Amino acid sequence: MAAPHIQPRSAHPRATGVPTRLPWWAVALPAISFAVLLAVVAGPAHAASSVPGQPLDQLLGRLSEVLPRLLSHLI
Numbered sequence: 001m002a003a004p005h006i007q008p009r010s011a012h013p014r015a016t017g018v019p020t021r022l023p024w025w026a027v028a029l030p031a032i033s034f035a036v037l038l039a040v041v042a043g044p045a046h047a048a049s050s051v052p053g054q055p056l057d058q059l060l061g062r063l064s065e066v067l068p069r070l071l072s073h074l075i
Helices: 024-041 055-074
Strands: none
Touching: 024 055
């Protein structure tokens, strides 16, 4: 009885021709999650009302203005 012929594996995998691309949500969801968590952590839950706006508050405010427009362009 003869042993079956086995071809050795090559060191480099063959290219299948399938492009590897991320879907839009694979980039958008982590970015949105990060922005939401940053807003929760940096949100002044017990801040005094007499304290003037801080740069982080201004950044988060600007981000909340820009994010819906950005998402509308992606979707």
